[in-house]
Amino acid sequence: MATRPITRNTVIPGFTPTLGYTIFYLSLIVLLPLSALVFKTASLTWGEFIATVAAPRVAASYRVTFGAALAAAGVNAIFGLLVAWVLVRYRLPGKRLIDAFVDLPFALPTAVAGITLSSVYAANGWLGSILEPRGIKVAFTPLGIFVAMTFIGLPFVVRTVQPVLEELEAEIEEAAACLGATRWQTFRRVLFPELLPALLTGFALAFARGVGEYGSIIFIAGNMPMVSEITPLLIITKLEQYDYAGATAIATVMLLFSFLMLLAVNLLQKWSRRHAA
Amino acid sequence: MKPIKTFAVLTTALIAFAAPVAAYAEVNLLNVSYDPTRELYQDYNAAFAKYWKGKGGDTVTVKQSHGGSGKQARAVIDGLDADVVTLALAYDIDEIGEKAKLIPESWQKRLPHNSSPYTSTIVFLVRKGNPKKVKDWNDLVRPDVKVITPNPKTSGGARWNYLAAWGYALKQKGGSEAKAKEFVTRLFKNVPVLDSGARGSTTTFVQRGQGDVLLAWENEAFLAVNELGKDKFEIVVPSISILAEPPVTVVDKVVDRKGTRKVAEEYLKYLYTPAGQEIAAKHYYRPIDKKVAARYAKVFPKVKLFTIDDTFGGWKAAQKKHFADGGVFDQIYGPGK
Numbered sequence: 001m002a003t004r005p006i007t008r009n010t011v012i013p014g015f016t017p018t019l020g021y022t023i024f025y026l027s028l029i030v031l032l033p034l035s036a037l038v039f040k041t042a043s044l045t046w047g048e049f050i051a052t053v054a055a056p057r058v059a060a061s062y063r064v065t066f067g068a069a070l071a072a073a074g075v076n077a078i079f080g081l082l083v084a085w086v087l088v089r090y091r092l093p094g095k096r097l098i099d100a101f102v103d104l105p106f107a108l109p110t111a112v113a114g115i116t117l118s119s120v121y122a123a124n125g126w127l128g129s130i131l132e133p134r135g136i137k138v139a140f141t142p143l144g145i146f147v148a149m150t151f152i153g154l155p156f157v158v159r160t161v162q163p164v165l166e167e168l169e170a171e172i173e174e175a176a177a178c179l180g181a182t183r184w185q186t187f188r189r190v191l192f193p194e195l196l197p198a199l200l201t202g203f204a205l206a207f208a209r210g211v212g213e214y215g216s217i218i219f220i221a222g223n224m225p226m227v228s229e230i231t232p233l234l235i236i237t238k239l240e241q242y243d244y245a246g247a248t249a250i251a252t253v254m255l256l257f258s259f260l261m262l263l264a265v266n267l268l269q270k271w272s273r274r275h276a277a
Numbered sequence: 278m279k280p281i282k283t284f285a286v287l288t289t290a291l292i293a294f295a296a297p298v299a300a301y302a303e304v305n306l307l308n309v310s311y312d313p314t315r316e317l318y319q320d321y322n323a324a325f326a327k328y329w330k331g332k333g334g335d336t337v338t339v340k341q342s343h344g345g346s347g348k349q350a351r352a353v354i355d356g357l358d359a360d361v362v363t364l365a366l367a368y369d370i371d372e373i374g375e376k377a378k379l380i381p382e383s384w385q386k387r388l389p390h391n392s393s394p395y396t397s398t399i400v401f402l403v404r405k406g407n408p409k410k411v412k413d414w415n416d417l418v419r420p421d422v423k424v425i426t427p428n429p430k431t432s433g434g435a436r437w438n439y440l441a442a443w444g445y446a447l448k449q450k451g452g453s454e455a456k457a458k459e460f461v462t463r464l465f466k467n468v469p470v471l472d473s474g475a476r477g478s479t480t481t482f483v484q485r486g487q488g489d490v491l492l493a494w495e496n497e498a499f500l501a502v503n504e505l506g507k508d509k510f511e512i513v514v515p516s517i518s519i520l521a522e523p524p525v526t527v528v529d530k531v532v533d534r535k536g537t538r539k540v541a542e543e544y545l546k547y548l549y550t551p552a553g554q555e556i557a558a559k560h561y562y563r564p565i566d567k568k569v570a571a572r573y574a575k576v577f578p579k580v581k582l583f584t585i586d587d588t589f590g591g592w593k594a595a596q597k598k599h600f601a602d603g604g605v606f607d608q609i610y611g612p613g614k
Binding site: 055056057060115118119122123124125139140218219222223224225226233236237238239240241242243246 | 345347348351354372376428430431469470471472473477480481484485486487596600601602607610611612
């Protein structure tokens with residue numbers, strides 16, 4: 001018994017079957033396809049691999065994809081927090097409806113989102129016809145990629161921050177106020193540290209989604225090589241030439257990048273938790 | 278106990294649903310095609326089913342699958358059970374033969390006219406009144422003209438566009454490979470948006486109002502004009518263009534396994550009959566049957582056409598030289614250009 005202390009007093013009984021199930025399920029759903037990816041890539045030599053993933057056009061697409069995804073996730077972190085705050089703290093008319101709207105980017109097929117966004121932001125669209133005369137071109141430029149990524153990433157931040165905000169009781173703020181804290185101090189010293197881990201999770205999720213996004217972006221990006229080509233498009237390009245190994249090579253690099261980013265965010269989260277405590 | 282019971286019930290239900298399907302004497306064919314043929318084959322399948330039944334054959338149901346030509350070929354390579362493939366370019370069918378060994382190498386010799394029952398060409402779609410006065414290919418490299426075409430690396434149709442422009446430059450007085458490259462480079466400098474597929478480009482041009490000229494398959498151009506308004510667009514036919522031959526073939530390994538070879542072969546042969554040609558012409562594909570073509574002469578203006586085999590030495594060579602990684606198209610968009 002001493003060797004398996006986890007089995008004692010846990011709510012869900014059966015450590016062995018649950019662990020077995022977890023590993024089996026993860027292998028089947030996540031690891032198997034991903035290992036196939038790496039396996040396919042392995043048919044390239046190192047030289048070919050480097051030549052494929054470091055080609056100037058591919059490198060340019062990393063900059064566009066990861067840059068836009070970071071910017072979009074950053075914007076979503078700020079404004080998603082605001083949306084969550086408003087939804088939790090204030091009584092608004094039609095609040096439930098607004099709450100439901102937040103999930104729409106989740107539910108909408110991405111290609112539909114892309115077509116809709118590009119029709120809104122094109123020179124003859126609702127917003128495009130206002131913005132373009134002022135010199136702001138959104139559709140068919142890198143800015144369009146950023147807009148699409150912001151659109152699809154918003155729910156991640158709102159939905160991770162919202163429950164934490166709901167847990168925070170108003171008494172904490174009242175206590176802070178009683179002890180003489182200003183509003184800004186209360187936010188910075190009391191509320192924000194509590195929210196930060198959830199905010200970082202939302203940021204990471206929105207970022208990861210933006211990096212992997214294809215459908216909503218290709219319609220608004222313009223897809224010009226070296227300028228507004230996203231990495232997933234280059235993967236499709238490789239596939240269109242029946243270059244499976246080349247496609248998986250680029251995909252593997254993206255996966256690696258994303259994994260490192262997520263790892264960094266996780267570490268940051270841990271650090272922020274420790275500091276909050 | 279409960280989940281196991283549910284599972285058992287579900288399994289039984291699945292088996293019960295799956296079992297009776299095979300009982301009828303009915304032939305199912307799957308035609309894997311590319312995007313712009315959707316309407317064509319809807320009509321054609323109905324006509325063929327009627328014809329086959331009339332000849333005392335079984336009831337034929339033809340299922341259709343449409344998508345980008347390359348994407349469709351990949352699906353067949355990866356195991357989509359296509360009895361026949363009707364794709365945008367021979368290269369995609371070649372790859373099915375090469376990568377999955379489903380078709381013999383000589384497939385293109387099996388049916389008349391390079392196995393292309395209908396042809397098409399690349400034309401220009403311009404806005405009504407032709408405000409930029411675009412008449413021929415050389416207008417497309419003028420600095421004031423914006424051209425919309427999809428990306429040749431992701432779209433079969435775009436490869437035809439690109440090669441048509443190249444062939445035009447090559448066939449001018451004093452034309453050379455170097456001049457052709459320069460011409461195509463200048464043309465692509467005028468392209469503000471590279472969509473990933475032909476329908477995407479049509480949307481960009483028609484709905485989003487981008488560009489002055491859309492390079493398009495003739496049948497797509499007709500479709501755009503008919504669907505979206507004769508008062509908004511018109512078709513300009515250049516002096517010379519490429520003969521686009523979308524080929525068809527049966528997928529040997531699949532029809533032999535399914536026992537559908539005979540029907541599948543008849544299905545494709547029927548495309549060459551006057552009835553089949555008529556349907557193709559109605560959907561704005563140029564018929565190869567002389568009599569049918571004569572009847573539709575008013576629809577399809579005469580244009581000098583060159584073939585991919587004569588000008589580029591076939592699809593494989595063209596693909597390798599122009600569209601493979603590091604090929605001419607990549608050089609056009611190389612860093613610092």
